[in-house]
Amino acid sequence: MIIPIGPVHPALKEPLRLKLHTIGERVIDAEIDYGYVYRGIEKIMEGKTWQKSVYLAERVCGICSYIQTQTFTETFEKIAGEEVPLRAQFLRVITNELDRIQSHLLANSTYFKTIEHETLFMYMLSMREMIMDAIELLTGNRVHMAWNVVGGVRLDAKEVHLKSIVDILDKFESQYPKYPQMFENGPLLGLRSKEVGVMSKEDAIKARAAGPIARASQVIGDLRIDKPVYRDHFDFKVIWRDEGDNFARNMNRFDEVTESIKIIRQAIENLPEGNIRKKIDIPAGYADNRNEAPRGEVAYMIETNGNLIKNISIRTPSIMNIDACVKYMFKDVATVADALATYASVDPCIACTERVVIVDEKSGKTCEFDGIWNVKSVDLK
Amino acid sequence: MSSVIWYLYEFARKGWIEKFAGAATEREIVESPDRFRDFPEVIRELCIACGACTAACPSPAAIKLVRTKDKDSENGEGITYPVINTDSCIRCGFCAEVCPTDPKTLRTGENHLIREKFTILPAEKMFVIDDYLCIRCKKCMDACKVEGAIVEEDGSPMIDPSRCVACEKCAKTCPVNGAIKGIYISNVEGQKEVINLVVHALEDFIEARQDELNELQPEEVVELEFPAAEVMEQAREILLDEDITRDIIERVTDRLKLRIITWDDSKCKQCRLCVDECPTGTISHDEEKGVVRDSNKCLRCTTCYQTCPFGVAGFYIARFLLTETELKEGNILVTVKPSLLPV
Numbered sequence: 164m165i166i167p168i169g170p171v172h173p174a175l176k177e178p179l180r181l182k183l184h185t186i187g188e189r190v191i192d193a194e195i196d197y198g199y200v201y202r203g204i205e206k207i208m209e210g211k212t213w214q215k216s217v218y219l220a221e222r223v224c225g226i227c228s229y230i231q232t233q234t235f236t237e238t239f240e241k242i243a244g245e246e247v248p249l250r251a252q253f254l255r256v257i258t259n260e261l262d263r264i265q266s267h268l269l270a271n272s273t274y275f276k277t278i279e280h281e282t283l284f285m286y287m288l289s290m291r292e293m294i295m296d297a298i299e300l301l302t303g304n305r306v307h308m309a310w311n312v313v314g315g316v317r318l319d320a321k322e323v324h325l326k327s328i329v330d331i332l333d334k335f336e337s338q339y340p341k342y343p344q345m346f347e348n349g350p351l352l353g354l355r356s357k358e359v360g361v362m363s364k365e366d367a368i369k370a371r372a373a374g375p376i377a378r379a380s381q382v383i384g385d386l387r388i389d390k391p392v393y394r395d396h397f398d399f400k401v402i403w404r405d406e407g408d409n410f411a412r413n414m415n416r417f418d419e420v421t422e423s424i425k426i427i428r429q430a431i432e433n434l435p436e437g438n439i440r441k442k443i444d445i446p447a448g449y450a451d452n453r454n455e456a457p458r459g460e461v462a463y464m465i466e467t468n469g470n471l472i473k474n475i476s477i478r479t480p481s482i483m484n485i486d487a488c489v490k491y492m493f494k495d496v497a498t499v500a501d502a503l504a505t506y507a508s509v510d511p512c513i514a515c516t517e518r519v520v521i522v523d524e525k526s527g528k529t530c531e532f533d534g535i536w537n538v539k540s541v542d543l544k
Numbered sequence: 545m546s547s548v549i550w551y552l553y554e555f556a557r558k559g560w561i562e563k564f565a566g567a568a569t570e571r572e573i574v575e576s577p578d579r580f581r582d583f584p585e586v587i588r589e590l591c592i593a594c595g596a597c598t599a600a601c602p603s604p605a606a607i608k609l610v611r612t613k614d615k616d617s618e619n620g621e622g623i624t625y626p627v628i629n630t631d632s633c634i635r636c637g638f639c640a641e642v643c644p645t646d647p648k649t650l651r652t653g654e655n656h657l658i659r660e661k662f663t664i665l666p667a668e669k670m671f672v673i674d675d676y677l678c679i680r681c682k683k684c685m686d687a688c689k690v691e692g693a694i695v696e697e698d699g700s701p702m703i704d705p706s707r708c709v710a711c712e713k714c715a716k717t718c719p720v721n722g723a724i725k726g727i728y729i730s731n732v733e734g735q736k737e738v739i740n741l742v743v744h745a746l747e748d749f750i751e752a753r754q755d756e757l758n759e760l761q762p763e764e765v766v767e768l769e770f771p772a773a774e775v776m777e778q779a780r781e782i783l784l785d786e787d788i789t790r791d792i793i794e795r796v797t798d799r800l801k802l803r804i805i806t807w808d809d810s811k812c813k814q815c816r817l818c819v820d821e822c823p824t825g826t827i828s829h830d831e832e833k834g835v836v837r838d839s840n841k842c843l844r845c846t847t848c849y850q851t852c853p854f855g856v857a858g859f860y861i862a863r864f865l866l867t868e869t870e871l872k873e874g875n876i877l878v879t880v881k882p883s884l885l886p887v
Binding site: 210211214215216218219221222299300301302303304307309317318447468469470471 | 600
C-alpha cells in the first residue's frame, strides 16, 4: 500500500510529498516529490550587483539564513583574493555559532513535536528564545540579520553587547544540561527514538549525507576544522556518534550546542582589536566555496564580471540529507508515525532545498545539472 | 445566585465601565532593541533626488522617487522624495547606507551610520571628466548636489569616485559633448571585444571595395552604408544587454577615424623598397609570388604609401556615423576620402 503524506500536512513544517510504501504499517520504502515552493532566487540574483545580492542570499533559508550570507561574502573575498580583518572574522564566528545553536534547538523541538513530547518541545523553544535575544542584541534583527557584507561586518560589537551575550550564555548553560539528560534517560523517549530509522556508515557515505546527520552515523567530518580562523584560534572537538538512529541524530545536535557555546566564549575572550570592515575591489572571475551549515553543508558557485553576477548556483544544506533519509532510513521502520519522526530528525528545510529542475525540451525528461558552466548547453526555454 | 449579584455589582461599578471603555496599553508591549532595523524613515526636506537609494534597493518595487506638484507657482516643481512600499521592503537598510546627503534622508537604526570609507554604491556607470575637452565652466559643480562628489583641483573639476552616486546630472548640464563620460564598470573584457568586433567589421567592409576606392580622384568622397544589424546581434550576445550594447556601439562609431590601406598589385614593379621599410613584416617578398601583403599584421602606419614610387599602396581616411532608421538596428554611414599626405 502507498500512503501519501503532504504536501500540506500537520506533521510537516514545509510542503513536500512523501509516498510511503507499506506492508501493514511497516514502512519498507519511500518516494519523494519536490517542487511546491520553488522561488527562483538564483535567477533574481543574475544581473544584479553583488552589493545587493548579499541581502537576497539571506532569503534563501528562513532559519539558517546567516551561513548563506557568510558563504556568499566569502566566495567574493575568494574571487578578490583578500582576507577580511581578524576582528570581523571573530564576529562572524560568534554570530555563526549563535545561529547554529538556535537552528539545532529548533530542529530538536520539531522532532519532539513529531514524537508527541510537547513538554520538551516547549522547553526547546523557550531555550531558543534566549539565543534569539542574543542575536537581536548583536545584529539588530532576529533572523534576517543583514550583518555580513563583502569585506567584513556592518556593525561593531560594543563591550555592552559582549557582556550581555556572556550573561545570556551563563543563564542558558545553567538551565540547559537537564534537557539532554531528560532525552537520554527518558524510557518512553528512548522507545520512540532508539534503533528507529537507522542509517549505517556505508549508507551515509553512499548518500553523501553531511553535517550532524552524517556525524551521527560515524562519518566524522566538519568543514569548520578546515577554516583558517577556526583552526588557528579556537579549541573545539567534533561531536560524532556511532548509532545512526533518531536518538543519535538528536543527541548529536544536543552535544554540538555545548561545543558552540564553548567557541563563543573563546571568541569573546580573545576578540582582537581592529577594523571590522575593509574595502575590497572585486575583479571578474569565478569561485566556489563551501561551509558547514547547521543542517549540513552549503556550497556557492559564483561567476561575476566585476560588478554584476553572471551566473550563480547554490547547493543548500539539507538536500542530500533528505535524499539519504528517503533512500536509506525508510528501509525498515515499524510504523508510519515513526517514519514521520525519522523524517523530522534529519532536519529538513524544503524552502531552501527547492532548486531548479532542468527539463530537456526535446525529450521531455529531467536531466542532470552538471555545473553552471554548461548551463547554456541545456535549452532552458 | 450570589455570583449573579456579584457580577451585577461588578459590571455596574463606575470604575469598571471606565476601564472597559478606555482599554488601551499604556506603552509599547515590545521594546525594540537599540540596533533594530525597521522600515526606513524618510525625511522629505533633505532629499536631493539623486536616485542612489532606488539604484541600491535589492527588492523590486520597494522604493521609488515621487515628485509633488507645487500649487503656488505655475511651472514650479515641488519636492522630490523617496517612498517606501512596506509590502515589498525587505528591511536590509542598504538604501540608508548609500544615501549621500548629510544628514541622511533615510534612516534605519544604527546601520545607516557607516558609509564614508567604502565605495558601496552599486552603480552601473562611473563618471569621468575628460580634462582635454573640459572648458572649466564649472556648471557640473553647481549641478551636483552630492557634497564633495566633484572637487576642484588646479582649476579643473574632478569627480571623486568614492562619493559619486552616478545620477548623471553633471553629464546632462555639461555644454561640451563628450566632456563628461559615463563608463560602464562591468564586463570590461566584453566591452573591448565589442569594440574590436565593430572596428574589424568596418575595416573588412571598406577593404572589400578596393576597386571603388582606387578610382577615386583627390578631393572626391565616397559614401557607403553599413547595415549594423549583424554586428549588433553579435555584440548583444557578448554583453547581454540591449541598451548598453547600443550605447557602446554609438560611442565607438561617433569618434572613430580609420585609416584604410589599399593594395594594387598590377602597378607593382617588384622594387622591394616597401619590404625593407615595413616595421611589422606585413609586406614580404617571395621568389614565386613576388611582393605579398598580409593585411592582418598591418598597423596602418602608411610607411609603404609614403615609400612606394609607383602608387601601389593607397591611403584613405574613413569617418563614421550611426544613424537611426525605421529599422531598430540602424545603419552606420561611412564616408571615405583619399588622404592629403604628399607622396
